[in-house]
Amino acid sequence: MPASRALTIALFVGLVALALFPLFGDKYYIQLLTKIMIMAIFAMSLDLLVGYTGLVSLGHAAFFGLAGYVLAMMAPQDAAASLWITLPAALGGAALAALIIGFLVLRTSGIYFIMVTLAFAQMLFFFIHDSKYFGGSDGAYVYFRPTAALTGVQLFDLENFNHFYYVVLALMAGVYVLLQVILRSPFGAVIVGIRTNEHRMRSLGYPTFRYKLVCFVIGGTVAGLAGYFNAAQFGFVNPELLSWHQSGIALMMVLLGGMGTLFGPVLGAFAMILLEQLFQGLTEHWLLVMGGFIIAVVLFLPHGLYGLAAQLGRKREAEND
Amino acid sequence: MTDTVLQTHELSKRFGGLAAVSNVSLELNVGRIHAVIGPNGAGKSTLINMLSGDLSPTSGRIVYRGGEITGFSADRISRLGIGRSYQKTNIFLGFTAYENCRLAAQSRLPSSMRFFRRATTYHRVRDAAEKALAQAGLENRAGTLASALSHGEQRQLEIAMCLATSPKLLLLDEPLAGMGAEESARMVELLKSLAAGHAMLLVEHDMDAVFTLAEVLTVMxxxxxxxxGTPEQIRASPAVREAYLGTEDLAHG
Known part of the structure; x- marks a missing residue:
């Protein structure tokens, strides 16, 4: 199919460009791109819920923030924590939280689901915000980036911003491929069926709650992966990472890029953060411009930037014929 | 009877003060089409919804192949081998006819918690889906989006999805609804061909079809x-004539 071939080419070109960028770009932009790619992972994990399963969560940042806090709590002040211990712990924490929260919130649907996910995320937010142990509203530091050393061998050094960049790039590509594989599996067929018509899925014999819960846990765990590397990159966590504001940013990236496409949220993350940079340089009222831009995209491009690109691609093809 | 598949005992459903279904007892057997007829609001759909697990009964029991299934969830009942079709076409419009059946057939895998192998490479699922499409006479429409099918074809697809789950008992809620004469005739042939291997409960308003197909009729x-009773008994029943039909409908059936 030409549409998917065009997508494959676009993905390949994008991947090569990102892989070559550190050879030319300066440190500031390498770190900016790292941040964007972390947010792209976060946005993809939300798209699995919103775009594919039809679960509009407004509390997805809970898992993003939680994983970051797991790292911050485990990291000693005078040495680097081991990546191989703290990463599984962070992912496990996010997965467990998603399992517990999902078990409760997935009994609701539609607008109630949105409100209940928001409520749970806010509960976690205030729990961390108000407790001294987690550093309260000031947050907590990760003094050293986790070390990847294992039995004396160190494959990469996260303190090196280039290494960090490539690790995050590999993870973003890995998450994209993993989710793509899952979406084509029997499990993926079930969750897409649930989004379209959950009632019919039940009458076909699918215990839908179980599938939604597993999906919620996968989404939460991947969000945790993003949150872990976010905390590692900035060396700092605060309750804002779990806030509904942070969940909203991910949701906007998904909408901006085009939900239910997986590639869309990646585009959305790039577009949103790069435009933020652009508008910030132009005016101090940049939030207003940004808001207007997002409203315009939602109004005029119902399938997001990805939809626009696909449309342009089809048009060109038609002209070439 | 030895080949009894499903029995209901004094099955009732109340919605607040309204008794939608009261004390209905019936028996469904393999190889026999059992039709339930009655005017709108007689409780036919509510009855089907209780048997399929979409609604749970207020009182009474449902026994399926010797085990009680009263109040089971819809997905569990489906996995036991009871398939249903809906009065209002209830298919996945954005999927092709084949994908609709493939998804239905996939539900017979022991579990769909399989994350890595492509869904389309499960041969057993593919075979079941293709067989169901062919049975319903849709093999030439496999690649067509469900939304692009004619109304009659969508009704056929509804049945095909049901068949793809390899049910032993079929609960069909007005399969002929909204069909033209030619489409109806095709559907009647399809249902006739299914009767041999299945037990079937048929709710239908088309009296010609009902009297052609059914061996047993229940009037609600x-x-x-x-x-x-049998079609002859129902036709001859003064109570039925008086309360419900009393009209030309049955006379020429």
Whole structure:
């Protein structure tokens, strides 16, 4: 199919460009791109819920923030924590939280689901915000980036911003491929069926709650992966990472890029953060411009930037014929 | 009877003060089409919804192949081998006819918690889906989006999805609804061909079709069974004539 071939080419070109960028770009932009790619992972994990399963969560940042806090709590002040211990712990924490929260919130649907996910995320937010142990509203530091050393061998050094960049790039590509594989599996067929018509899925014999819960846990765990590397990159966590504001940013990236496409949220993350940079340089009222831009995209491009690109691609093809 | 598949005992459903179904007892057997007829609001759909697990009964029991299934969830009942079709076409419009059936057939895998192998490479699922499409006469429309099918074809697809789950008992809620004469004739042939291997409960308003297909008829009025018997018995019943039909409908059936 030409549409998917065009997508494959676009993905390949994008991947090569990102892989070559550190050879030319300066440190500031390498770190900016790292941040964007972390947010792209976060946005993809939300798209699995919103775009594919039809679960509009407004509390997805809970898992993003939680994983970051797991790292911050485990990291000693005078040495680097081991990546191989703290990463599984962070992912496990996010997965467990998603399992517990999902078990409760997935009994609701539609607008109630949105409100209940928001409520749970806010509960976690205030729990961390108000407790001294987690550093309260000031947050907590990760003094050293986790070390990847294992039995004396160190494959990469996260303190090196280039290494960090490539690790995050590999993870973003890995998450994209993993989710793509899952979406084509029997499990993926079930969750897409649930989004379209959950009632019919039940009458076909699918215990839908179980599938939604597993999906919620996968989404939460991947969000945790993003949150872990976010905390590692900035060396700092605060309750804002779990806030509904942070969940909203991910949701906007998904909408901006085009939900239910997986590639869309990646585009959305790039577009949103790069435009933020652009508008910030132009005016101090940049939030207003940004808001207007997002409203315009939602109004005029119902399938997001990805939809626009696909449309342009089809048009060109038609002209070439 | 030895080949009894499903029995209901005094099955009732109340919605607040309204008794939608009252004390309905019936028996469904393999190889026999059992039709339930009655005017709108007689409780026919509510009855089907209880048997399929979409609604749970207020009282009474449902026994399926020797085990009680009263109040089981819809997905569990489906996995036991009871398939249903809906009065209002209930298919996945954005999928092709084949994908609709493939998804239905996939539900017979022991579990769909399989994350890595492509869904389309499960041969057993593919075979079941293709067989169901062919049975329903849709093999030439496999690649067509469900939304692009004609109304009659969508009704056929509804049945095909049901068949793709390899049910032993079929609960069909007005399969002929809204069909033209030619489409109806095709559907009647399809249902006839399915009768041999399945037990079937058929709710239908098309009396010609009902009297052509059914071996047993149950007439419901206001949630209660008015009469039950062979088509001849129903046709001859004065109570049925008086309360429900009383008209030319049955006379020439």
């Amino acid at each position: 009025v206001n949630g209660c069974v008015l009469e039950s």
